[in-house]
Amino acid sequence: MAAKQHLYLVDGSAYIFRAYHRLPPLTDPEGTPVGAVYGYTTMLWKLADDLDKADGPTHLAVILDKGSTSFRNDIYPEYKANRPPPPEDLVPQFPLIRDATRAFSLPCIEEAGLEADDLIASYAREAQRQGWDVTIVSSDKDLMQLVGTAGEGGGRVDMLDTMKSARIGPAEVEEKFGVVPELVGDVLALMGDSVDNVPGIYGIGPKTASKLIAEHGSLTAALDAAPDMKKSKLKERMLEGREMAELSRVLVQLKEDCDLPQPLDDFKLDGVPPEPLAAFLEKHGFSSLLRRLEAGSGSPSRKTDLDPAKQSAGNTAAEHAASRQPLPEMPAVDRSAYECVQTMERLEHWVDRARAARLVAVDTETSALDAMAADLTGISLALGPNDACYIPLRHGGSDMFAEKPDQVDFAQALAALKPLLESDAVLKIGQNIKYDINILARNGIAVAPIDDTMIISFALDAGRSLDGIGGGHGMDELSERHLGHTTLTFKEVCGIGKKQIPFGEVPLDKATEYAAEDADVTWRLHAHLKPRLASEGGTKIYERVDRPLIPVVAQMERHGIKVDRARLAKLSEEFAVETSRLEKEIHTVAGIQFTVGSPKQLGDILFDKLGYKGGRKGKSGQYSTDQAILERLSGEGAEIADKVLEWRQLTKLKSTYTDALQQAINPETGRVHTSYSLVGAQTGRLSSTDPNLQNIPIRTEIGRQIREAFVADAGNVLLAADYSQIELRLAAHMADVDPLREAFAAGEDIHSRTATEMFGEVTRDTRARAKTINFAILYGISRWGLAGRLKVEPDEAQAMIDTYFQRFPGIQRYIHETLESVRARGYSETLFGRKTWFPRISSKNQNERTGSERAAINAPIQGTSADIIKRAMVRMVPALQEAGLDDVRMLLQVHDELVFELPEGDVAAAKPVIERVMAEAAQPSVSLSVPLGIDIGTGVSWGAAH
Structure with a gap:
């Protein structure tokens, strides 16, 4: 037994409701609601994982409320009377949550007539008397009365707020309440x-x-001093409310001397048998957690934590209701198995093995995130689980006199790797391989053929929150979700802030663990995700749209686009003059000088000084001055709102484009x-960053001026090809x-046609409304x-909506059928089979539900539009080359436009050629009943091409 015992008491009741509201409704294979159960289980699992990385407990118990009443109801019958009954679908989950706790082989403590807080207080004080430290896993303000050091053995009590990953000690309690923990109950009694x-x-x-x-x-x-206070409302309230305050003090007082249902020694953590937990997870369909358990990773490494005994190699998980592929049999990640390749002999050995394997995971390590500016530092390869290596190429300090570790000569290494990475006979797998393609292309290597685990994940799970665990597609998250493995992070290896070092200065043993693990995990993810494409209908969209697009987009990024630095600088100056003018006008209207960019000052001016109605304050105590508020005020005739909206747009465009684009020009290429x-x-849809x-802005004069700064090289022009009203x-x-x-077949103006159908005539106003x-x-x-818009x-x-549906009943039918389908299947689908998941389409939260419904209505249309332009991009380069137009370079994709x-x-x-490829992009997979219109323009600048 450790010299100092540390007891963790988990406020399980708080976990239950947090879990319930955190996740959308879920059911197990038998149809029983289990959303809260799943959330509770993952939170308990995460707690265990986090504790292992910090200060793990020697003893732990989960404390729950037995019922909705306690001895406090005998003192004050109205106690907790305002609380609504638990949601109908939560009630059957209460016993399952107790089952979940016991599945971890953890004590589950509850007692009739007592609240969980009283049991926590009694166990905490008993542990203190024995000299133990205690951590209460909760953020409940009532429990903050217990924080501090007490007891004969000097046991310490603190709290752990897992939502904020924050420890709560005496200083934090005093900061929150303004008093020491022992007086928190007195504050609670007054307020x-x-x-x-x-x-x-x-x-x-x-306060x-x-x-x-x-x-x-x-x-x-405080109550005794009330009679001597100066006459005031506060004095009256103190005198009149004394009895209620004293009653409240009794109600908030924690009972610290309850009979303990189980002795403290029963809470000792001696290892957790995996069988009960596995049976529980399998019964309720918690497949990702079952895979984590069977893989023996993703949970704490010490047996004294909530760690089900690990297996040396994971067994395959059973297929579950959604026909998901089981995790292939793989050993747990072992970073000590990786090799640091420092000689040509060993490098050639790995190249030969990769050629024989016909499939290799590849990852590059670099000096920066910008693929067009970063230097290649090293390359990692993986041929199977734990069968991975790191090839350092430019390690050592930046000082020319710094000692360099043994590593393969840069040029010789690339010469050895180039035939492998360019070989048609070997599939190269990457996670966001576009980055690696660009890094290696700048070093003379054209990587092909490829697979990308990030893109495969997106084709399968866009928008999906698998088993309640995040919905992103980054490697760290995919590793957690699918492999149950927590990867090394960059900051663990390189540090953060001022102490951060370049990857090239990381010691080779640590660099090898980090870099080779990336390749290893990528190989494992590919083995798990790629088979799912066929079984879950993702092959078509991945193979015909997404995968062939990767090298196309990579090439566009390398091409870049030229910008006129002088034009940008001039625009920045003009915007600065204009924003200064607007500021003066705003100050004149307000009658006072203030910082226009300060939401707090602006809110005070609008609603306190100028007296506009409808101001609302947030939790921070300041008025909201967001876009919607200002647009509403503008619609009501507030001149100052118009000017602030214009000022905000100009300052944003100046900082985001005219200033930032000058900084973004690559010094080597002169392009962005x-x-x-x-x-x-x-x-x-593709998104653009950095x-x-x-x-x-598309249709504003300011937007046109910014586009004027995007120019062609001498002797060249820019060509902009835009799908016309493709979503309609x-x-x-x-x-x-x-x-x-x-209307589209006849080439009519679609908005005029709608105006005729809706309003019986076409005028400037009716067309705009249409x-x-x-x-x-x-x-x-x-x-x-x-x-609001009209x-x-x-x-x-x-x-108007009713009239629209009467004139175009197909639209209403489409909306109804789309929503019904998404509610039944959980996802929408484009004409090309791309799935977008909507896990909150049936959420109990109205905002979440209606937001999902709006997105679900548009997703098949917007997604199909995105698929079409992607197909056009993939076909464009071969079509131009076939026409002998090798000097035509595709530079940008912006929404429905190619530049x-x-x-x-x-x-x-x-x-x-460009028009034909774009117009026929849907074929032959989809035959549209409307023509795709293409608008094409050319000019010396992007603005002139519109």
Whole structure:
């Protein structure tokens, strides 16, 4: 037994409700609700994992409420009377949560007539008397009364807030309440608690209560001092409320002398048998947790934690209800098995083995995140579980006199790796391999053929939160989710902040563990995810759209686009002058100078000084001044709101584009190289970062001026090819709307046609309204949302929606059928089979549910649009090459637009090729009943090409 015992008491009741509200409804194979059960189980598992990495317990127990009443109800019948009954689908989960606790072979303590807090207090004090330290896993303010050091043995009590990963000691309690922990109960008695229906004294809030107790030293002293206070509302309330305050003090007092249902020694952690936990997880369909258990990783490594005894090699998990592939049999990750390759002989050995294997996972280590600026530091390879190596290439200090470790000569290493990485006979697997392709391309290696575990995951699980565990596609998250393994992080290896070192200065033993693990985990993920494509219908979208797009986008990033630095600098100056002018005008309207960029100061001006109605304060106590608030005020005629909106747009464009783009110019190429993410948007759209070129305003004069700064090299022009109203065209096809299809086939203006159908005439106003309605309906807009956009009453907006559905019944049918399908299957699907998951489509939270419904209505349309332009991009380069147009380079993809740079003399030949490829991109997989219109323009700048 350890010299110092450390007891952890988990407030299980708090975990239950946190878990219930955290996850969407889930059911087990028998149809029993288990959302809260799953959330509770994962939270308990995570707690165990976190404790192992910090200060693990020697003893642990979970404390639960036995029922909804306690001895406090005998004292004050209205105690907790305001609490609603538990949700109907939570009630059957209570016994299952107890089963979950016992499945971990942990004590599950509860006692009729007592609250969990009383049992926690009694066990904490008993442990202190024996000299033990105690940590209460909770953030409950009532339990903060227990924090501190006491008892004959000097046992310490603190708290652990797992939501914030924060320890709560005496200093934190005093910061929160303004008093030491022993006086927290006195503060609570004065302020009361609306959740538990503890009355307190009406009108006394936390700050006043804290001040009174701090000044007088106790509740009794504060109440005794009330008669001598100056006449005030506070004095009256103190005198009138004394009885309620004293009653409240009894209610908030924790009972610290309960009979203990089980002795402390029963809480000792001596290892957890895996069988009960495995049986519980399998019974309720918690497959990802079962895989983690069977893989022997992802849970704490010490037996004294909540660690089910590990297996040296994981067995395959049983297939579950969703026909998901079981995890292939693999040993646990063993970083000590990796090799650091430091000689040509060993490198050639690995190259020969990789050629024979026909499949190798590859990862590069570099000096920076920017693929167009980073230097290659090393390469890792993996041929199977724990069969991985790291090849350092540029390790050693940056000082020319710094000692360099033994490593293969850079040029010789690349010469040996190049035939392997370019061989058609060997599949190269990467996680976000686009980055590695660009790094290696800059070093003369054209990596192909490829697979990408990040893109495979996206094709399978876009938007999905698997078994309640995150929905991202980064390697660390995929490793946790699918392999139950926690990877080394970059900051663990290189440090953070000022102490961070470049990867090239990491000692080779540590660098090998980190880099080779990346390749090893990538190989394992591929073995797990790739078979799922066939069984879950993801092969078509991955093989025909996403995978062939990777090298295309990588090449676009390497091409980059030229920007006119002088033009940007001039725009920055102009924007600065304009924002200064606007600031002066805003100050004139306000009648006072203030910081326009300060939301707090602006809110005070708008709602306190100028007296505009409808201001609302958030938790911080300041008024909201977001876009919606300012647009509402603008609609009501507030001149200052118009000017602030204009000021915000200008300052944002200045900082995001005209200033930032100058800094983003690559000194070697003289061009800007954005980075495209193939997994950045759930629906499949590409997203652009560093810099983001997709948020430049489309139809404004300012946006046009910024586009004017994107230019072609001398002798070249830019060509912009844009799908015209593609989402409306797809809606006409997918919803089978004859009037819209006819209008597109005849080349009519679709918004004018809608205006005719809706309002009986086409005017500037009716066309503008029709355009707003056309797009808004496809995003599942509500009557209130449409009313806000059109500046009409909600009833009038609803009448417009009703009329729209009467004129175009196919749209209403499409919306209804789409929502029914998503609720039944959990996902939407594009015409090409891309799935987007909506785990919160049936959420109990109305905002989550309605938000998911709106997204689900649009996802098949927007996703199909994204698939079409991706197919066009994949086909574009071969089509241009076949036409002898090798000098035409595709540079940008922005929403529904492709931007090319080409010699001016090639424009006439390139236009029909580009138009044909884009117009026929859906074929032959999908035959659309509407034509895809393409608008093409050219010019010396991107702005001129529009």
